Amino acid sequence: MDVQRAQDIFASKDNIAVHLDGKPVWIEHVDAANGMATVQVGSRPTDVHTVGVDRLEEQREKH
Template sequence: MDVKRAKDIYSSKEMFSVHLDGESVWIEHVDEQNGMATVQVGSSPGNTRTVGVDRLEEQGY
């Protein structure tokens, strides 16, 4: 995924299926300048990771 798409998903009111290494994630923040995203893995709010947006995959896109 690229930074623009990650930002679009983050800003959208719609729900999108996004995965990181096969796990479902929610995008919580996108750092456009560095090409990074903070994501919540699964349903646990405390389980967050900051990764390159190129590691994120939109399912069904």
């Protein structure tokens, strides 16, 4: 994923599925200048990681 898409997902009112290493995550912050994102893994608010946005994958709906 690129920084612009991560920012779009973060700002979106829609629920857009994003995965990190195959696990669902919520984007909590995007640091565009450094290409990093802070994400919460799963439903545990204490499981937070800062990763490169290139490691995030948007899960597109299958038709």
